[in-house]
Amino acid sequence: MFHIIPLVPRTANKRTIPHVSFGRAMRPAAETKDFRRDLVSLLPKLRRFAMTLTRNANDADDLVQEACERAITRSHLWNGEGRLESWVYAMTRNLWVDEIRKRKVRTGSGTVDALVQDELSIEPSAEKAVYANQLQKMILSMPEGLASVFLLVNVEGHSYRETADILGIPIGTVMSRLSTARLRLAAMISENTERRA
Amino acid sequence: MQQTKGQALEVRLSAYIDGEIGEAERTELEALLGRDEDAKALFERLKAGSSFGDTAFEDFLHDPVPLALVRQIKQGPGVNPKTERVTTTTATVRNVRIWPRVLAASVALMLLGGAAGFIVGTANNVAEPTKIAAARGWLDEIADYHRIYSRQKEHLVEAPASEGPKIETWLASSVGVPFKIPQLGGKGLTFEGARLLVANGKPVAQLVYRSTEGEIFAICFLKDTTGPQSGEFDESIRDDLGMVSWQRGGASFVLVGPSAHVGMQDIAETVAAAI
Numbered sequence: 001m002f003h004i005i006p007l008v009p010r011t012a013n014k015r016t017i018p019h020v021s022f023g024r025a026m027r028p029a030a031e032t033k034d035f036r037r038d039l040v041s042l043l044p045k046l047r048r049f050a051m052t053l054t055r056n057a058n059d060a061d062d063l064v065q066e067a068c069e070r071a072i073t074r075s076h077l078w079n080g081e082g083r084l085e086s087w088v089y090a091m092t093r094n095l096w097v098d099e100i101r102k103r104k105v106r107t108g109s110g111t112v113d114a115l116v117q118d119e120l121s122i123e124p125s126a127e128k129a130v131y132a133n134q135l136q137k138m139i140l141s142m143p144e145g146l147a148s149v150f151l152l153v154n155v156e157g158h159s160y161r162e163t164a165d166i167l168g169i170p171i172g173t174v175m176s177r178l179s180t181a182r183l184r185l186a187a188m189i190s191e192n193t194e195r196r197a
Numbered sequence: 198m199q200q201t202k203g204q205a206l207e208v209r210l211s212a213y214i215d216g217e218i219g220e221a222e223r224t225e226l227e228a229l230l231g232r233d234e235d236a237k238a239l240f241e242r243l244k245a246g247s248s249f250g251d252t253a254f255e256d257f258l259h260d261p262v263p264l265a266l267v268r269q270i271k272q273g274p275g276v277n278p279k280t281e282r283v284t285t286t287t288a289t290v291r292n293v294r295i296w297p298r299v300l301a302a303s304v305a306l307m308l309l310g311g312a313a314g315f316i317v318g319t320a321n322n323v324a325e326p327t328k329i330a331a332a333r334g335w336l337d338e339i340a341d342y343h344r345i346y347s348r349q350k351e352h353l354v355e356a357p358a359s360e361g362p363k364i365e366t367w368l369a370s371s372v373g374v375p376f377k378i379p380q381l382g383g384k385g386l387t388f389e390g391a392r393l394l395v396a397n398g399k400p401v402a403q404l405v406y407r408s409t410e411g412e413i414f415a416i417c418f419l420k421d422t423t424g425p426q427s428g429e430f431d432e433s434i435r436d437d438l439g440m441v442s443w444q445r446g447g448a449s450f451v452l453v454g455p456s457a458h459v460g461m462q463d464i465a466e467t468v469a470a471a472i
Binding site: 036037039040041043044045047048051061064065068069072135136138139150151153154155159160171172175176178179180181182183184185186187188189 | 199201204205207208210211212214215217242243245246247249250251252253254255256257258260262263266267269270271432459460462
């Protein structure tokens with residue numbers, strides 16, 4: 001018998017993630033005591049977000065560092081509305097787009113939109129990287145753009161509008177990438193089970 | 198709420214999972230799920246993908262954050278992290294009346310000048326630097342102790358956690374600071390036991406905790422009535438160790454732990470309220 005799960009409209013912070021406290025990072029500026037401390041609290045999440053963009057630990061660390069430097073120098077522009085992480089995420093994403101553009105100019109190659117990329121692709125550097133967890137590898141092997149959308153909406157509870165704003169893409173793209181990501185992840189379940197066996 | 202009519206079914210069901218569609222569409226999709234086995238199977242796949250992804254992404258949070266980055270953000274070259282506050286809007290600043298500030302600044306300058314003259318004219322002016330040096334020395338010694346003891350596997354503490362009441366009596370009488378052992382389970386820390394140390398020639402109590410990841414944290418305190426007793430927290434980093442110190446009730450306290458740990462200040466605030 002099929003049961004319909006009662007659904008509640010998404011709120012900004014639907015989920016909580018164990019091991020890391022995010023409350024401080026989500027407070028409005030008036031209640032924020034120390035911007036740097038909030039930024040440090042945000043680091044594990046920010047690094048995870050950066051990983052979904054770069055799909056490479058070294059690039060992610062560089063990106064996080066650059067994003068934090070920029071956030072500190074521009075902290076006076078943070079108006080305290082919404083979530084600090086959304087502001088820093090958007091900054092991080094912009095920096096990564098710039099970086100990709102630079103690389104494109106340097107090497108003549110760029111990124112491929114997730115919607116037009118049919119085959120799974122992993123950057124050579126990502127292939128070489130050693131990740132402790134097999135699941136991380138699988139996540140990072142998803143076509144570009146899928147993991148970021150999934151992370152923001154499904155894991156961190158951002159609304160479609162917030163996610164679109166952070167990633168600089170239309171809401172329609174958020175929706176299609178999200179459903180694609182979910183189906184890709186569902187397909188990985190059996191793959192993961194086989195690898196464990 | 199999003200309009201998903203005309204889009205692929207997986208997109209619509211995905212938006213349904215997220216509660217991003219309106220009431221009419223929700224009712225329509227629920228009816229579809231009730232009668233269409235293919236739609237139901239697709240819905241289950243989407244949900245399974247969501248659940249699997251949640252678990253996979255949680256693993257990323259267990260990765261260690263680069264220590265150098267934490268240090269750089271916390272301390273920043275040439276910038277005191279404590280003064281890096283989030284600024285308010287300029288509109289608020291404009292509304293503040295300027296004359297009371299000018300008057301207050303003038304009075305402050307006058308007092309400052311007077312105080313400076315007094316200090317220059319007083320021969321015995323070495324007490325303050327000595328006190329600062331002493332305070333710095335205490336924390337440095339605690340950091341040294343922590344580096345050595347936190348690596349001890351079998352002899353991490355002198356008195357084990359099971360002797361809690363005894364520890365409180367013993368250390369309170371040895372150090373001269375009455376206290377209660379803070380329970381920090383809510384912060385993921387388990388009390389392991391205690392030691393009696395000596396720093397700056399004074400007895401120091403050390404309460405040792407272990408995190409769920411196996412990291413060692415310590416709360417150290419000694420009797421000290423010379424400090425400001427303001428209860429303000431001062432966060433600093435000594436190589437691999439993070440320290441949050443404060444003074445209250447005639448005692449100086451410091452929390453020591455890995456500098457990469459992001460919740461040091463929170464733990465220190467909890468300790469200060471509970472000890």
